[in-house]
Amino acid sequence: SDVIWDxxxxxxxxxxxxxxxxxxxxxxxxxxxxxxxxSMFRMILSLMxxxxxxxxxxMLPLTISELVLEAEHFVVIxxxxxxxxxxxxxxxxTTGYYEDGVVEMHPVAVATKYLK
Numbered sequence: 001s002d003v004i005w006d007x008x009x010x011x012x013x014x015x016x017x018x019x020x021x022x023x024x025x026x027x028x029x030x031x032x033x034x035x036x037x038x039s040m041f042r043m044i045l046s047l048m049x050x051x052x053x054x055x056x057x058x059m060l061p062l063t064i065s066e067l068v069l070e071a072e073h074f075v076v077i078x079x080x081x082x083x084x085x086x087x088x089x090x091x092x093x094t095t096g097y098y099e100d101g102v103v104e105m106h107p108v109a110v111a112t113k114y115l116k
Contacts, residue, residue, distance in 0.1 A: 034105040035095040042095060045088060052081050 035042055055077070062068040092114050096105040104110060 033094060034107060034110070035091060036103065036105070037096050037098065042091075045091060048084065049088060052084055056081060 059068065059074070063070075063074075068074070093111045094107060096103045096110055097113055098104070104113070
């Protein structure tokens with residue numbers, strides 16, 4: 001199978017270089033995006049994960065001890081947290097990883113690594 005790697009550098013600020021890599025197979029119009037592990041998108045997801053974990057660690061003991069009543073807005077927030085974790089799991093399969101100092105960005109290798 002013929003595989004084309006297309007790497008482009010985008011300079012957001014002086015000295016800040018972010019590589020975006022996409023994989024395309026010849027004869028296929030499907031592009032599989034690969035997320036660099038140090039990209040701004042990945043960092044924002046990590047910060048959001050921290051916020052969601054703090055919320056869940058705060059609310060779990062309060063809910064179990066019945067200090068906080070089940071309200072409709074808590075059900076909505078809990079649903080949004082669940083949707084966030086689902087989205088985060090999906091993005092992990094397209095986020096590259098470092099192996100021996102080199103970023104592995106091939107989608108099949110990334111998915112296999114995270115499934116192990």
